[in-house]
Amino acid sequence: MKTLTLHDLDKVNNFRFTMGGTYDPGNGLERAVVPFLESLEMYADGWMPTFVKASRTRKYSRDAVGRALEERRQEYGTIIGLVRPEDPGVSLVLNLGPAQERPMLKVSLSVQPLTFFGEVDRCRKFVQATRAWASLYSPDYAVAHSDADMHLAKFPSFGRERDAWMRDGFDKIYELFWLNIFGPELVASVGRERILSTPAHLVEELPNGSVLLMLRPTAADFDGEEARVVQARAHVHLRPDLDFDTVLRTLRERNAVFVPVEPRFHPDLAPLLTRLTDESGVTTRQRKIAELNAFRPPVPEEWLPVAHPSDVANPERVLESYGDLSEGLVAALHTKVSSIMDETADSLTDLDFYFWQENFPERYTRELIDSHTVPALGAYLGDVLVRRLGGTWVPRAKMEESQVRVGKRVWLPFLRARRYMQSRESLLEYSLTQFFKEAERYRP
Incomplete structure (x- = not known):
């Protein structure tokens, strides 16, 4: 069963809700969360979690939640997860602090993708759930919004140093999001009348003195021009010290982070560069595409117009040693790069991606790379040229001079491998994929 990881959540813009309130520990943890679960079951429209994760994973039920709480009960607190592996993906974390101190209930919810909350009725039901939770657990502050946009707003520190953030908390309205719950203290500091007169889609006073403020009917259109104007106007209303034009410009x-950039990658590297951009988080992906659009690797120079004759006494034995090196690379990486056993152009792209993702040249020692990885990689690269392009090995006593003849050129795979493994940047500048593509153009 696949569940959303932090990596998964960073790949797509998610709907995010976070709340920190208090609970009554008098009747035990299970009874403390029952009201939360009741509202969740009533209002989770199409995104209800289906499994409970603790020491083991169980199908969702209140009894399963109770067992999970018991399994995870610790002196410092209790944390369990409610998840939904199917679309839309859901990750909901309940964190109950120690009863001996201020008994805190922290809720962190992510629903992927954000576009799931583009329907008015679904958003209305979520607001009903939030209203119930805020009334039950009295949070100082709670918000729901685009996860990526919250990240850009530097939530929850809002750019403050850690000491200031931990000391002051949410002492003022640093940002305004799609859905906001302001606790009684924050309401008092801003002014109840001012908050209740905010120009927004919904402003509602809750029984415990909190105020619920909702900017727009739906969450998914947070970055539309009209939505941003509403967000800026409401924020400046609540913070008269701010300038409307400055807030709106920000x-x-x-x-701009979300405006799609059309990929125009170097044709030889398009499969690899596409995978690199897919690894970027949603707030950096378009910038990464623009950066890689401008990237033009140098034309491969690891070739000769005429082969140097072999200068080894026993070519067969040398080629056998190259085969051992290549097989050693396959044995070492076949579980991480399964296509390596195929010895194809796609295998080389998969290796490029693996080494880049692992930051291999800078993660491992230079001695290991130079004495083991580079020779094995050069041998493997040469074998791919032989197998897929009809090449012929021309072994030399100095390994880096060993060649593979393809058509009218001879190629130097060991030299390419050495240059390739110098740094993370060199993995792209001297990629295995581009080397193969260039050699392919010269095959007979």
């Missing part, structure tokens, strides 16, 4: 600048 919001529009955040929008």
